[in-house]
Amino acid sequence: MTDPVRTRFAPSPTGSLHVGGARTALYCRLIAHKHGGKLVLRIEDTDRARSTEEATRGIQRDLKWLGLHWDEGPGHEEVGDHGPYFQSKRLEIYDRHVQQLLDTGRAYEAWETREELDGLRKQVEAHKDTFRYHRRAYTAEELDRFHEEGRSPVVRMAAPGTGYVVRDLILGEVTVPAADLDDIVIRKADGFPTYHFAVVIDDYLMEISLVLRGQEHLMNTAKHLILYEAFGWEPPAFAHLPLIFNPGGSKMSKRDKAKVARAAAHEERERRGRQGLPNAQWSWLAETANLSQEEVVSFMNKEHNRSSVGNAVARVLGVELPMIEVMDFRRRGFLPEALLNYLTLLGWSAGDDREVMTRAEVQEAFTLDRVNTAAARFDLEKLRWMNGEYMRRLPIERLQEVLALYLEVVNSPMETTDAVRRRMLLEMYRQRSPTLSEMDRAARFLFERPQTWDPKAYQKHLLRADGVDRLRQARDRLAKVTPWTAEAIEATLEPFREELGVGMGKVAQPLRVAVSGTSVSPPIYDTLAFLEQDEVLARIDNCLEFLAQVSAR
Ligand code: GLU
Secondary structure (H helix, E strand, O other), rough: OOOOOOOEEEOOOOOOEEEHHHHHHHHHHHHHOOOOOOOOEEEEOOOOOOHHHHHHHHHHHHHHHHHHOOOOOOOOOOOOOOOOOOOHHHHHHHHHHHHHHHHOOOEEEEOOHHHHHHHHHHHHHOOOOOOOOOOOOOOOHHHHHHHHHOOEEEEEEEEOOOEEEEHHHHHHHHEEEEHHHOEEEEOOOOOOOOOHHHHHHHHHHHOOOOEEEEEHHHHHHHHHHHHHHHHOOOOOOEEEEOOOEOOOEEEOHHHHHHHHHHHHHHHHHHHHHHHOOOOOOOOOHHHOOOHHHHHHHHHHHOOHHHHHHHHHHHHHHHOOOOOOEHHHEEEEEOOOHOOOOOOOOOEEEOOOOOOOHHHHHHHHHHOHEEEOOOOOOOOOHHHHHHHHHHHHOOOOHHHHHHHHHHHOOOOHHHHOOOOOOHHHHHHHHOOOOOOOOHHHHOOOHHHHHHOOHHHHHHHHHHHOOOOHHHHHHHHHHOOOOOOOOHHHHHHHHHHHHHHHHOOOOHHHHHHHHHHHHOOOOOOHHHHHHOOOOOHHHHHHHHHHHHHHHHHHH
16 A cells, blocks of 8 residues: 555445444544545445435535544535435446446446346256356347337346456455356446446546455455456455444344334334224224335335334334434444444554543554454443543533534433533533433433432431421521532522531422432532522422421321
């Protein structure tokens, strides 16, 4: 590899960004920037049935959220002279190159329909063999018939019948025998190129010098070498990243989410059945989840694993799905810095015991020779720990930004609070909550008055040991505090405690139970300050009234 190194991240927009894809984009960016080059974003939208605009937007949104900005690609067309960066806009380029291979006899038209190919495949597999497509000649009559039937041919690349050696910068040399390489389709019957073809043409024309992608593409690389050879092009360097597994050992995929959502839907259907509610088909689910019946039926029939459907089903049924896509982590309150740091270590290590590393440190230390060859296991607990580290370490201004991005994608009472109050919340919780969503949950009481009080808590801190009396006196003092700040509250309650000759807990706990309904909350002065004076007094009054009723019973 010679400098500068140009890499590309080339997602297919068939769903939102998977954490594995995010890791690929991250490593591509690190390597390119380390070697004075650029990261290109290319949208591989040649699968017309499965590519969507929404996914295209979503992938870009998720990359930006992570801070993985690309140097060339959508939105940066002016930077390089290698666009367009959407494969669907490059059809003319592919056609020209297909024609070149047809003209030189390296590629040919093949007329079999999908059904015919399936038939051939079944025959071969019945003999426990692997199906290979063999080129055959068509008679003039056959060709006439195909035209009459309105068939369109695909174009196939003639494999030269030799094996290929993939020189991988991570895995070393990998030999792929000729038997594994048949005549791949390069242009589909709909006129669109296949992935294999478009990827080679684009990597070459976009002057990509290092192709870095997941190990699931290793065998494909051999097929791509055939194409480079046919065009007489020098192939780029290749490196394949280890797969990412769930803690359980299975491949971490969107299917995991779909599975949990389906199980919950089946369970709910049974429950409805037992209650005599209508449960036929999935129309009840489609309706509550605000989806089309067709979408839900095909999802439940396992025809696809679309996360938009799985997520909506999970939301209405109140189940949590495994986190697989970047957006799942954002919704569950993870910080981009922490996820990125975690992904850096998922398949790579600095060679010492450093774990929490700044972007600059990672950029400095990153090299391909420290990328693992074996699959990586995703360890959610470790990510949570790391997130907690970033909650504590990030500048408060940055946390405020990330909180705003979190609030864009969840429903939370924090949405309507202003910047000053959001900052107070972050200061209160950054030490105690490892994720923003845990903070969100823990802070709910600040937005909703307690409707009921925890019996254990009020027995212990209020009904016993004169707690009610102390609460009443504290209320009177708090009513006079002005201005209502944590410092002023402390300056009032501290002398009060001293007068009583008790520890702070004897004053703080009754107050805490009164305003929160439970015996846990952030430091009492901050909690009271956040709630504001009228609200605190009202909550204390409600609690006192409630306790009077309890005592009267
Ligand atoms: N569009 C392919 C994918 O999403 C890209 C593979 C590659 O990097 O070549 O899997």
